[in-house]
Amino acid sequence: MDVSIIETSGLGDRSYLITHGGVAVAVDPQRDIDRVLALADERGARITHVLETHLHNDYVTGGLELSRALGAEYVVPAGDDVDYPRRAVADGDIVDAGPIRLEAMHTPGHTHHHMSYLLRDETGAVHGVFTGGSMLFGTTGRTDLIGADDTEELTRAQYHSVRKIAASVPADTPVYPTHGFGSFCSATPASGDESTVGEQRRTNPALTQDEQSFVDELLAGLSAYPAYYAHMGVINSEGPAPVDLTPPEPIDPGELRRRLEAGEWVVDLRSRTAFAAGHLQGAFGFELSGSFVSYFGWLYDWGAPVTLIGESPDQVADARRELVRIGVDRLTGAATGDIDQLRGGSPLRSYPVSDFRRLAEHCRTKAVAVLDVRQSHEYGSEHIPGAVNIPLHELPKRLDEVPSSTVWVHCASGYRSSIAASILDRAGHDVVLIDDDFDNAADLGLTAPPQP
Structure with missing residues (x-):
């Protein structure tokens, strides 16, 4: 029994391909299904079933297209309202793929109808559990994606779902989550690259805390998530169009x-x-x-x-x-090609790139306008005194709050601030991009701890 991981690091997610005896089952495949097909071909296996743990909020699924392309059975949790034929599975249902058997386990929390799947061989021995957005490595899937009215109910459900998983399998059972590798679908940052149910019993908050403490901590830790999530569930419910990876038309x-x-x-x-x-x-x-x-x-x-x-x-x-x-x-x-060739005679724009050491030098001699585009909870934890905090995702609608003088813009690593700098430059602001690790700001004495 082999479980292969298909990483999608840009979204912080994993898909899986289970292979055994020339048969394969795909779990939570991403939309670019050529990666799954290539892996199955490499393994010499035929994909007979495609499983979804839930209707995803952070990406468009490739499950429907993969199942149609191969004539594979498409397995989706019962209760999820979709506009295409599929096999709807409920708690305790068995997906029989010959030498591979998967037992559906209703684990609500990330969504109402979320399923985890216990992986068994033909003897009934457990080889892993696919937990989707339920039990993650050292955390759980977030519970606020359905709506504010459902969040506390789903948080309590998530607590019991993780405990249900932990009570259902041996301690050495490998855990295979879909989210938690940088995905905004995790309630808090996950830890580690692999884990077992036994390890989660020692480290996962849903298994080490009482229910109320878990609920309070998870709700308090929820931060903003990408706006495009609002579109993913709709697309996945209606049925995504086949993927198109052809090159865009060249323009002069x-x-x-x-x-x-x-x-x-x-x-x-x-x-x-x-x-x-x-x-x-x-x-x-x-x-x-x-x-x-x-x-x-x-x-x-x-x-x-x-x-x-x-x-x-x-x-x-x-x-x-x-x-x-x-x-x-x-x-x-x-x-x-070369940007100088693409400008077509128009002048290029530019702005300086600096670091926190240079900012500290400037602050010793003059007042400097600083824009912090990290999320509010990051700013609240530690920040540069006097810095204006406008989270990156709010910046386009709050440009009128940006200081009119030259503004030094930073985040935690330089990535978000680079996007912010381009937005500000596009709007006509004079900017300096701080391309540096925020830890260096603390080392230089630029930051202040949160007020009690």
């Missing part, structure tokens, strides 16, 4: 300039320092790394046409793959 500098002047979504994928050194007026800077797709989706005007600027066709192709995972399909063109 003249058309690129026209789109920029029209205020369209033109996104520069180059590194944050390359963008700062020279970019086209009106472009957004979203470095294609790390959490690119989460923050893109958070700030994107849903449904708007998107034009990409990249160093190469491969960079554009990588961005397209990331974007289709959250249903951003309307890519209407791309321009690649």
Whole structure:
């Protein structure tokens, strides 16, 4: 019995392919199903079943397309209202894939109808549990995605669901969650790259705390989540269209300039320092790394046409793959190559890149306007005195609160602040991008602890 992990690090998620005796079962596949198909081919296995633990809020599923492409049985939790044929499973149902058997276990919390799946072989021996957004590594899935009126009920349900899992299998059972590797679907940051049920019994708050303490702590720790989540459940319920990974149409500098002047979504994928050194007026800077797709989706005007600027066709192709995972399909063109060739005679914009040491030097001699684009709970934990806090996802609607003088913008690592700097530059502000780790600000004595 083999369980292969398919990482989607940009979204902090994992999909799985179970293979045994030439048979395969996919669990929570992402929309770009070519990765799953290639892995099954490599394993010499035929996918007979595709399972969803829940209707996902942070990505568009590839389950429907994968099942249709292969004629595989599509297994979705009973109670989830969908517009396509599927096998609806309830608590205790068995998915029989010959040498692979999966037992559905109703584990509400992340959603009302969430299912986990116990993995058994033909002898009944347990080889793992697929926990989706229920039991994660050292935490659980967040419980506020359905709505405020359901949050406390789902939080209490999550507590009991994790305990149900822990009581159902041996301590050495491997845990295979979908979320928790940087995903905003986890209630708090997960820890570790692998785990067992026994380890979770020692470390997971749902298994080490009483119910009320768990509920209070989880609710207090919930922070903002990306705005694009509002669209994912709808798309997954209706049935996503087949994925399209074909390259966007190439556009010339003249058309690129026209789109920029029209205020369209033109996104520069180059590194944050390359963008700062020279970019086209009106472009957004979203470095294609790390959490690119989460923050893109958070700030994107849903449904708007998107034009990409990249160093190469491969960079554009990588961005397209990331974007289709959250249903951003309307890519209407791309321009690649040297930015000096793409400017079409127009002057390039630029702004300085600095660090916290240079900020500290400036603060010793003059007043400096600082913008902190971390989330409010990060700011509340520790911040630079006098800094204005506008979380990145709120910035486009709060530009009037940004100081009119030159503003030094920072986050925790430089990634969010680089996006913020591009937004501010686009709006006509003079900015300095602090591309640095916030821990260095504390080491330099720039920060103050929270007030009691």
